[in-house]
Amino acid sequence: MQYKLSSSDLEVVLALSRVSTLAQAGERLGLDASTVFRTLQRIEKGLGQRLFERSRRGYQPLELAQEMARLAERIEAQMEEARSLAQMRPEQVAGAVRITTTDTILHGMLAPALHLLHQRHPLLAFELHTGNELASLTRRDADIAIRATRKPPPHLVGKQVGPIRVALYAARKSPWQRFDASVAAEATWIAPDDALPDHPSVLWRKKHFPKAIPVFRVNSILSVAELVGLGLGIGLLPLFLADGRTDLLQLTEAIDECQTELWLLTHPESRHLRRVATVFSHLSQALALE
Numbered sequence: 001m002q003y004k005l006s007s008s009d010l011e012v013v014l015a016l017s018r019v020s021t022l023a024q025a026g027e028r029l030g031l032d033a034s035t036v037f038r039t040l041q042r043i044e045k046g047l048g049q050r051l052f053e054r055s056r057r058g059y060q061p062l063e064l065a066q067e068m069a070r071l072a073e074r075i076e077a078q079m080e081e082a083r084s085l086a087q088m089r090p091e092q093v094a095g096a097v098r099i100t101t102t103d104t105i106l107h108g109m110l111a112p113a114l115h116l117l118h119q120r121h122p123l124l125a126f127e128l129h130t131g132n133e134l135a136s137l138t139r140r141d142a143d144i145a146i147r148a149t150r151k152p153p154p155h156l157v158g159k160q161v162g163p164i165r166v167a168l169y170a171a172r173k174s175p176w177q178r179f180d181a182s183v184a185a186e187a188t189w190i191a192p193d194d195a196l197p198d199h200p201s202v203l204w205r206k207k208h209f210p211k212a213i214p215v216f217r218v219n220s221i222l223s224v225a226e227l228v229g230l231g232l233g234i235g236l237l238p239l240f241l242a243d244g245r246t247d248l249l250q251l252t253e254a255i256d257e258c259q260t261e262l263w264l265l266t267h268p269e270s271r272h273l274r275r276v277a278t279v280f281s282h283l284s285q286a287l288a289l290e
Contacts, residue, residue, distance in 0.1 A: 003046030162289025
């Protein structure tokens, strides 16, 4: 008798494909690791073939498991959409939307945009993750990613909402009221060299002023802004973060070599969810840069 896959079987395959360990899959499913293991054994026995390769890196999905996971993702997205539709009036949008970005974008742009969005759609909830790493949209660690990049991941769908322009800043009351080669050599630099070694601002400084070694090394652009504002040194900042701050003085015009693009990204299977589409549409307008 041919084995009949159930929806719960697909949920187990999808969870294990996303996280690669029995314990983590169990956490997502609300099961213990031994139950996940027994379920996987039952599925593989019923199908007559292995779905995962066991290795030091955990459970790696084989081709069939990858295809099953893709189908399970579609079912998952459709179920979420059905639940949302069943729980709201036609004009309402409800549910939780997970957004990943950097603390710089959160404080400089996203928070004000979410304030207005929450007023329009009070039944929406937001889970915000900040960090320099890109949370996996494929594993559904987030629904929407907002990132400064010149090359967005090809497996995601998204929209470029404008250029992120960068200039050099100092505190308005600091000794540095202009910028030239002598200032570059003498000034105290603040930069995210260790945390963001490939950031355009770091590469630009190393290229044009290789002898300018940062005295203050921080792990985010937001931290650069705060230390510059306190008068501790000079640093490269995006205009969207520095504009409007009376404590900062712009020392240069926008530097073309430091310019990147602001992207809104989501997974192809998530973009049709009403809650995700609503947030995505709002942010694409609210975060637009010129």
